[in-house]
Structures are given as structure tokens and as C-alpha cells.
Amino acid sequence: MKMALRACLRTKPGLTALLSQLSCSGHAAARRAPALVAQRSSSSTSQKIKVDFDQSSGVAVMHMQSPPVNSLSLEFLTDVCIALEKLEMDKSCRGLVVTSSQPKVFSAGLDILDMYGKSPEHCAEFWKAVQEMWLKFYGSNMITIAAVNGSSPAGGCLLSMTCDYRIMADNPRYSIGLNETKLGIVAPFWFKDTMVNTVGHRATEMALQLGLLYSPAEALKIGLVDQLVHEDQVLTTATETMTKWLAIPGILNISYTCHFFHLWCCNLVCTICSCVCQVIAAKKIHLSQDF
Numbered sequence: 001m002k003m004a005l006r007a008c009l010r011t012k013p014g015l016t017a018l019l020s021q022l023s024c025s026g027h028a029a030a031r032r033a034p035a036l037v038a039q040r041s042s043s044s045t046s047q048k049i050k051v052d053f054d055q056s057s058g059v060a061v062m063h064m065q066s067p068p069v070n071s072l073s074l075e076f077l078t079d080v081c082i083a084l085e086k087l088e089m090d091k092s093c094r095g096l097v098v099t100s101s102q103p104k105v106f107s108a109g110l111d112i113l114d115m116y117g118k119s120p121e122h123c124a125e126f127w128k129a130v131q132e133m134w135l136k137f138y139g140s141n142m143i144t145i146a147a148v149n150g151s152s153p154a155g156g157c158l159l160s161m162t163c164d165y166r167i168m169a170d171n172p173r174y175s176i177g178l179n180e181t182k183l184g185i186v187a188p189f190w191f192k193d194t195m196v197n198t199v200g201h202r203a204t205e206m207a208l209q210l211g212l213l214y215s216p217a218e219a220l221k222i223g224l225v226d227q228l229v230h231e232d233q234v235l236t237t238a239t240e241t242m243t244k245w246l247a248i249p250g251i252l253n254i255s256y257t258c259h260f261f262h263l264w265c266c267n268l269v270c271t272i273c274s275c276v277c278q279v280i281a282a283k284k285i286h287l288s289q290d291f
């Protein structure tokens with residue numbers, strides 16, 4: 001799916017416009033102008049994000065440092081998007097590892113406090129920022145690896161699933177999954193689609209309907225993560241793995257992209273049809289109540 005988005009962002013101007021409307025992609029850039037990285041190795045820091053970029057390898061490491069649990073608030077999401085935009089604009093940056101500076105937690109998902117009791121305008125901006133993060137990671141031209149060094153529920157799991165590869169700390173205390181159902185909320189369809197693309201239809205059905213959080217071993221078994229390593233090795237394994245991915249010529253990447261793009265389009269058409277059916281059904285129910 002991520003590759004599919006990459007392809008359409010490269011080749012389909014119409015869809016780019018559609019996606020940028022969906023994601024409101026100008027919103028992060030409008031706040032702070034991106035700067036190109038000039039040094040051989042550099043480090044740039046916002047309050048909540050630290051990026052180390054090694055120009056000799058072309059690999060950047062994004063450290064999420066929003067205590068206590070890297071919950072995805074509007075401010076944090078905006079910082080993530082700005083950092084991604086900067087890296088994306090620097091053509092020498094080919095790979096991105098995303099990890100957490102917080103102990104025991106990769107990301108606690110959407111910031112519940114930023115969703116509750118806020119104005120409709122804030123909620124709209126917040127929700128657009130969530131979509132923007134999703135699109136930016138999924139549509140990135142960089143190879144992205146999630147170094148999941150702690151628990152990663154809900155939106156944290158989504159973030160990791162938008163990456164090309166996931167390495168998780170092998171600590172049974174940690175968990176990962178889309179647990180929205182357990183919180184009494186329905187995960188949006190694009191959360192669901194992202195999981196289907198990662199672990200398949202049946203596993204997603206089980207995961208979402210029951211709101212399952214998986215231990216690292218269980219997550220590996222269903223393919224939610226690709227590799228488990230000792231807690232101390234998560235970041236180094238991620239950078240080693242990146243070397244392998246970057247050795248693959250970009251043209252092959254683009255070819256696979258076309259296959260996935262086809263699947264993604266089919267999925268999108270189905271989703272639109274299903275939304276139309278739901279609206280028609282809702283109207284019918286409404287009408288039958290009137291009479």
C-alpha cells in the first residue's frame with residue numbers, strides 16, 4: 001500500500017491533488033518552512049522530534065520525544081509532518097528509521113486529551129493532521145523502518161504499519177495492535193485497510209472486532225511485525241536492515257509499486273461503493289421512520 005501511494009504520488013497528478021486535499025498537506029509547511037540539510041551528518045530538533053541524519057549513508061533516524069508516551073497530539077503530529085517534509089525534500093536522504101526516546105513506549109496512539117472537549121475546528125485540524133501523518137509515511141519516497149522499542153497501541157500501531165518494515169523489542173511486557181474497539185470506538189476504514197495490507201483480511205477481522213493487543217511474539221506470528229530483537233538491539237538492527245533495503249535498485253521498488261497501486265485502487269473503489277450504500281441505507285431508514 002505504501003508503495004502504491006508512492007507510485008501514484010510520482011505518476012498520477014490527479015490523484016496527488018486528491019490526496020493532498022484529503023490530507024490538507026500544506027498545513028504543516030505553512031507553519032514552518034522546511035530547511036535543507038547541508039552538513040555531512042546533522043541533527044535537527046523540535047521540542048518533540050529529534051532527527052539525526054547521516055549523509056554518508058543517506059539514513060535519518062527520527063526520535064519521538066514527547067513525554068510521557070509520545071501520544072499523537074496536534075502539535076506532535078505537526079512536528080512529525082514537518083520533519084518528514086524536510087527529509088523528503090532532501091534527495092540525499094533515502095532511508096528513515098522512526099523510533100522512540102521514551103522508555104517502554106513507542107507511541108500511545110492518538111492523544112486522547114486532544115480529542116476530548118475541543119472545538120469542532122480543533123477536531124477538524126487534529127483529524128487532518130492524523131491523515132497527513134498517515135499519507136506522508138505511506139507515500140514517502142524513502143524506505144521507512146519502524147524501530148518499535150516499546151508498546152504501540154492504536155494510532156501508534158498505525159504509525160508503525162505505514163512503514164516498510166517493523167522491528168520490535170522482544171519484551172513480553174510490550175504490546176501492539178489496533179485496540180480501538182476496547183475503547184468503545186470504531187477504527188476508521190483506512191486504519192483497517194492499513195492493517196489488512198499488513199496482516200491480511202482474517203487477522204484484521206479478529207484484531208479489530210476484538211480490539212486485540214498482541215505481545216511481540218504474537219505480533220510476529222501474524223506478521224504485524226517483521227522481526228523481534230533484544231531491546232538493546234532495536235535501533236542498530238534497524239539501521240543494519242536499512243542497508244539491505246537501500247541496496248535494492250529503486251526501479252524495482254517502482255515496479256512493485258505498480259502492482260500494489262492496482263490493489264489499492266480496487267480497495268478505494270470498494271470503499272466508496274460501500275459508503276454510498278451506507279448513505280442510501282441510512283436515508284431509507286430515515287424515510288421509513290418519517291412515515
Ligand SMILES: CCCCC/C=C\C/C=C\C=C\CC(=O)SCCNC(=O)CCNC(=O)[C@H](O)C(C)(C)COP(=O)(O)OP(=O)(O)OC[C@H]1O[C@@H](n2cnc3c(N)ncnc32)[C@H](O)[C@@H]1OP(=O)(O)O
Nearest residue numbers: 069071108109110111112113115123151153154155185186
Ligand atoms: C478529534 C476528532 C477525532 C475524531 C475521531 C473519530 C474516530 C477516531 C477513532 C479511533 C481512533 C483511535 C486511535 C487512537 O489512537 S485512540 C488512543 C488509544 N490509545 C490507547 O489506548 C493507549 C492508552 N495508553 C496505554 O495503554 C498506556 O499508557 C501505555 C501502554 C502506552 C503506556 O503505559 P505506561 O504504564 O508506561 O504509562 P501510563 O501510566 O499508562 O501512562 C502515562 C501517562 O500517559 C498518559 N497517556 C497514556 N496514553 C495516552 C494517550 N493515548 N493520550 C493521552 N495521554 C495518554 C496517561 O494518562 C498517563 O498520564 P498521567 O496519569 O501520568 O498524567
